[in-house]
Amino acid sequence: MPDQQPNKHNGVPEDSSTELSSAFPETPTLGAMGAQPLLDKEDLSHSAPQSAEAVGVTDREVARSLWQDAWRELRRNPVFLISGVLIVLLLLVAIWPGLFDSTSPLSCDLSKSQLGPTSGHPFGFDTQGCDVYARTIHGARASITVGVFATAGAALLGTLMGGLAGFFGGWIDAVISRIADIFFGIPILLGGLVFLSVIPSQSIWVVVGFIVVLGWPQIARIARGAVITAKQQDYVTAAQALGAGNSRMLLRHIMPNALAPIIVVATIALGTYISLEATLSYLGVGLKPPTVSWGIDISSAADTFRNAPHMLLFPAGALCITILAFIMLGDAVRDALDPKLR
Amino acid sequence: MGRYVIRRLLQMIPVFIGTTFIIFAMVHALGDPVNALFGDKAPDPAVAAQLRQSLGLNDPLWLQYLHYMRGIFTGDLGKTFSGEQVTSLLASAYPTTLKLTAVAFSIEVILGIGLGLVSGLRRGKSVDTLVMVFTLVVISIPVFVIGYVLQYLLGVKWGIVNATAGYGAPISDLILPGFVLASVSLAYVARLTRTTVAENSKADYVRTATAKGLPRRRVITHHLLRNSLIPVITFLGTDLGALMGGALVTERIFNIQGVGYWLYQGIVRQNTPTVVGFVTILVVVYLLANLLVDLLYAVLDPRIRYA
Numbered sequence: 001m002p003d004q005q006p007n008k009h010n011g012v013p014e015d016s017s018t019e020l021s022s023a024f025p026e027t028p029t030l031g032a033m034g035a036q037p038l039l040d041k042e043d044l045s046h047s048a049p050q051s052a053e054a055v056g057v058t059d060r061e062v063a064r065s066l067w068q069d070a071w072r073e074l075r076r077n078p079v080f081l082i083s084g085v086l087i088v089l090l091l092l093v094a095i096w097p098g099l100f101d102s103t104s105p106l107s108c109d110l111s112k113s114q115l116g117p118t119s120g121h122p123f124g125f126d127t128q129g130c131d132v133y134a135r136t137i138h139g140a141r142a143s144i145t146v147g148v149f150a151t152a153g154a155a156l157l158g159t160l161m162g163g164l165a166g167f168f169g170g171w172i173d174a175v176i177s178r179i180a181d182i183f184f185g186i187p188i189l190l191g192g193l194v195f196l197s198v199i200p201s202q203s204i205w206v207v208v209g210f211i212v213v214l215g216w217p218q219i220a221r222i223a224r225g226a227v228i229t230a231k232q233q234d235y236v237t238a239a240q241a242l243g244a245g246n247s248r249m250l251l252r253h254i255m256p257n258a259l260a261p262i263i264v265v266a267t268i269a270l271g272t273y274i275s276l277e278a279t280l281s282y283l284g285v286g287l288k289p290p291t292v293s294w295g296i297d298i299s300s301a302a303d304t305f306r307n308a309p310h311m312l313l314f315p316a317g318a319l320c321i322t323i324l325a326f327i328m329l330g331d332a333v334r335d336a337l338d339p340k341l342r
Numbered sequence: 343m344g345r346y347v348i349r350r351l352l353q354m355i356p357v358f359i360g361t362t363f364i365i366f367a368m369v370h371a372l373g374d375p376v377n378a379l380f381g382d383k384a385p386d387p388a389v390a391a392q393l394r395q396s397l398g399l400n401d402p403l404w405l406q407y408l409h410y411m412r413g414i415f416t417g418d419l420g421k422t423f424s425g426e427q428v429t430s431l432l433a434s435a436y437p438t439t440l441k442l443t444a445v446a447f448s449i450e451v452i453l454g455i456g457l458g459l460v461s462g463l464r465r466g467k468s469v470d471t472l473v474m475v476f477t478l479v480v481i482s483i484p485v486f487v488i489g490y491v492l493q494y495l496l497g498v499k500w501g502i503v504n505a506t507a508g509y510g511a512p513i514s515d516l517i518l519p520g521f522v523l524a525s526v527s528l529a530y531v532a533r534l535t536r537t538t539v540a541e542n543s544k545a546d547y548v549r550t551a552t553a554k555g556l557p558r559r560r561v562i563t564h565h566l567l568r569n570s571l572i573p574v575i576t577f578l579g580t581d582l583g584a585l586m587g588g589a590l591v592t593e594r595i596f597n598i599q600g601v602g603y604w605l606y607q608g609i610v611r612q613n614t615p616t617v618v619g620f621v622t623i624l625v626v627v628y629l630l631a632n633l634l635v636d637l638l639y640a641v642l643d644p645r646i647r648y649a
Contacts, residue, residue: 178353182360185629187584189591190605190621194368197609275484279591282486283606298487305490306498316487324482331478 070336080332086325094144101137135292136318142293146207147274153212155266158219166227167250180217188214196285207286211273222265226258260337268330271323278319294319365621366407369614420615428619439600443585445520454528458535465540477529489522489595506597523592527581538570579635583628
């Protein structure tokens with residue numbers, strides 16, 4: 001730290017308990033940016049200059065990583081808070097649907113076919129006389145399972161392939177990039193229609209596997225770019241000069257720094273994968289009954305939409321809220337992790 | 343530039359082969375097409391064997407693929423099971439899809455860039471918030487839900503437009519389907535334009551242009567937009583291919599007999615030649631659109647020079 005008197009941006013007197021100080025005050029990005037006006041105010045109230053040692057110690061103690069900054073940013077973002085609450089609620093519904101509903105989605109009474117909402121059955125009944133509320137609650141599990149696991153799979157595979165391609169370059173990069181191009185060249189809905197009608201079993205995991213197979217190139221591209229950028233940084237050269245092996249450099253030095261864009265793309269992809277699953281189920285190649293899924297319900301309600309719109313609107317509403325929550329989360333995470341967009 | 347185009351075309355060859363082979367192999371795994379041809383009835387073994395022989399189904403997969411590829415380059419996509427040439431079916435279906443895609447694409451470009459420009463120039467104002475909320479909501483509603491709801495409201499309840507496209511799919515019947523097809527991409531275009539416009543409106547060259555006294559309109563169209571649209575055009579290019587594939591859902595809802603409609607019928611009826619032919623053509627269009635985007639870069643951004 002400099003020996004001269006602390007100036008406005010550099011070494012503002014502050015105790016370590018405040019969250020205002022930054023390890024690199026000269027570049028007021030990330031969390032420090034929002035705190036800058038406060039810092040200026042602070043500067044006026046504290047006129048007594050501090051010793052250089054005290055400043056140095058304080059700064060070292062409060063050095064924050066990108067992740068801590070992002071987390072601080074997120075906590076103050078109303079979009080994140082709203083989507084976070086929604087997602088926690090949706091996860092609860094997906095894991096313990098019994099908490100929200102006691103009737104079974106598969107116990108149906110044909111005499112109540114297509115009846116509108118009544119007391120005790122707020123969403124009405126579908127063509128088979130099943131309670132739409134129960135089906136909407138129980139349908140959450142399929143959508144969210146597909147979304148979460150497909151994203152996890154695509155992110156893992158994409159990061160692995162993209163990371164290897166970016167790190168090693170040369171022929172490995174060429175081969176992986178061409179393979180990615182091949183899968184990228186198949187429009188995802190077309191591919192889904194062809195691939196999924198081939199496979200007779202329509203369990204959730206088949207759909208997850210398909211989305212992973214066609215979804216990974218998108219994440220691999222981002223990962224490759226991020227790894228190439230991180231690879232050229234001085235600290236990687238330093239690590240190499242110190243004799244670090246490939247795996248150590250990749251895992252300890254490059255990956256943590258290349259992870260942010262991957263996480264952003266993956267969170268946004270989660271919402272779109274849920275939408276994709278519903279669309280595939282609607283086309284009749286995704287999930288199949290007796291699995292309870294919003295896509296299946298919307299598809300079967302579509303034919304009688306003009307007479308009984310409630311059958312379509314309630315599961316569709318639940319689907320939209322779920323996708324909205326995940327896309328909002330992705331937006332908030334991107335805003336927090338990407339200082340350029342501020 | 344010329345060398346770059348050639349290199350890109352060469353790179354496309356393995357991608358084209360890989361993609362079409364995957365599709366070919368997958369469609370052939372759909373099941374025995376000869377059985378599908380007979381529907382519920384069990385075919386006479388001798389007839390089935392003869393059909394397999396004449397359709398070349400006894401050859402190994404790679405040989406069938408090679409035969410097929412030779413056909414593609416001579417303009418022969420084979421026959422559907424009803425005896426019609428796939429190319430003639432394609433020729434009758436493709437104009438409809440092209441019309442639908444053109445309508446959707448115009449809506450996407452005009453509305454998307456317009457909304458994005460307005461909100462990007464007034465960042466933080468209420469117009470901006472409104473556009474952001476609108477696009478977020480549109481993105482989170484799957485296309486088929488938007489389709490059914492709009493069809494019901496505009497077509498059935500209020501009777502403003504025809505609920506389904508009539509014979510020959512006239513343009514006036516395609517506006518609503520076009521809007522539905524474009525909806526999600528429109529929202530992405532608006533958001534992307536907003537980000538880049540907001541970013542570039544603070545750039546030095548915009549300030550210079552304003553300072554030298556250019557009218558605001560000219561600053562926006564010639565200076566700000568020209569630079570802001572580069573990432574938007576990338577998106578639009580890749581989206582053009584996706585729109586044609588995505589027309590599958592829209593064409594089904596609005597009963598438009600385009601490529602997506604026949605493709606869906608082909609898959610349901612296991613009509614292998616139709617499926618392979620249509621998907622191959624769509625993939626080629628998709629790949630070409632991506633190539634075109636890369637080349638457009640150089641036109642839009644003179645700083646990029648392809649060696």
